[in-house]
Amino acid sequence: MIIRLLGDSNYVYQQSMKKISKLFMLPLAGSVAWAVAACGVMGIPEGKKETVVESTLETDTSDESGNAGGDAAGTETLASDSKKIERVSFPYPYTARALTAVNIHVDSESDSDVLGILDEGAAVSVERNIEGWDQFSVDGKSGYVLKKYLIPDDYIAMNNQFLGADVDLSWIDPTKPMIALTFDDGPKAEVTNRILDSLEANGGHATFFMQGSRVVGDNNNCVKRMVELGCELGNHTYTHDYLDSIPVEDIRSVIRKCDYMVEETVKVAPTVFRPPGGNRSGDIASAVGNLGLPMIIWSIDPLDYSTKDPDNTFNVVMEKAQDGDIVLMHDTYEETAEAAERLIPALKEKGFQLVTVTEMAQAKKYPMIPGNEVYHMR
Numbered sequence: 001m002i003i004r005l006l007g008d009s010n011y012v013y014q015q016s017m018k019k020i021s022k023l024f025m026l027p028l029a030g031s032v033a034w035a036v037a038a039c040g041v042m043g044i045p046e047g048k049k050e051t052v053v054e055s056t057l058e059t060d061t062s063d064e065s066g067n068a069g070g071d072a073a074g075t076e077t078l079a080s081d082s083k084k085i086e087r088v089s090f091p092y093p094y095t096a097r098a099l100t101a102v103n104i105h106v107d108s109e110s111d112s113d114v115l116g117i118l119d120e121g122a123a124v125s126v127e128r129n130i131e132g133w134d135q136f137s138v139d140g141k142s143g144y145v146l147k148k149y150l151i152p153d154d155y156i157a158m159n160n161q162f163l164g165a166d167v168d169l170s171w172i173d174p175t176k177p178m179i180a181l182t183f184d185d186g187p188k189a190e191v192t193n194r195i196l197d198s199l200e201a202n203g204g205h206a207t208f209f210m211q212g213s214r215v216v217g218d219n220n221n222c223v224k225r226m227v228e229l230g231c232e233l234g235n236h237t238y239t240h241d242y243l244d245s246i247p248v249e250d251i252r253s254v255i256r257k258c259d260y261m262v263e264e265t266v267k268v269a270p271t272v273f274r275p276p277g278g279n280r281s282g283d284i285a286s287a288v289g290n291l292g293l294p295m296i297i298w299s300i301d302p303l304d305y306s307t308k309d310p311d312n313t314f315n316v317v318m319e320k321a322q323d324g325d326i327v328l329m330h331d332t333y334e335e336t337a338e339a340a341e342r343l344i345p346a347l348k349e350k351g352f353q354l355v356t357v358t359e360m361a362q363a364k365k366y367p368m369i370p371g372n373e374v375y376h377m378r
């Protein structure tokens, strides 16, 4: 059973509340609290799952992620710091799944009565949203869950459909060389910010394939900067999950969890996906394709992660760079930041426009088909 109504589970709920009380007697603050929230998202450890969910629910009522109601597809504008970001809202009703086990409330308030528990992975048909709370029918009654705990089934595909059309190509000359620098495994504030500084100073864009579990604490500011600077947000799963070593049915979940963390931070969903380690078999390709995502691989790999030699990384990229290339690097090493700080102005000097993967696809009219691999766009 996917939706457990209160009865025996009331005991579980009461036990959970007792655990919460204990939890909040601990001096949790800042990044530690974030880490606890992140563990809740991962659903581990099993015995503490509901405790963590409840603690987040009861203390975080300032949810800003909800669609502000409305029944039609379209866009709305949300504030993110000083920058206004267009965000897609979905046509109702749509099917969504629970990111983790969460209480179903009878009203759109965290202190309202609890109707039951929505299990992790349970599907519901969302009828509308009220100030961050998704409403659906359960057992003939209306139930409410904070939107942040539900992910629409067609989330990424729907966002891509809209966001792809929003790419600003006015600054790109499609007749001149362009190259897509991509950075994996971050964000890591002290490294990622150096790369962003250089892109900002030189007027270039890049694509960042992030681990959702790293979109926490100080790293969140990096993601906001990426959006503000026109960089592209990429999905690299939640915890660098190798897709060939998890059950195929879990692929959707590890991709969605990354998407969720990014969207919670900047109200913009990742638009491209890179499988960790580049691992991709037939089953993986079709699972990723079902999410509406192409798999962005690469055509230049300077092995920055193994050599940790900025000179080598710089030289390999400069020697191989051609119009339409996709370069693989990692914004988790200081040495890569050093190489990028030299590469970004040098590539521009050599006549390359530094574009995101999607900008390059749109400028070159290169088809990015869900589930297909993209190595370069020469």
Ligand SMILES: [Zn+2]
Pocket: 184, 185, 236, 240, 276, 277
């Ligand atoms: Zn990686």
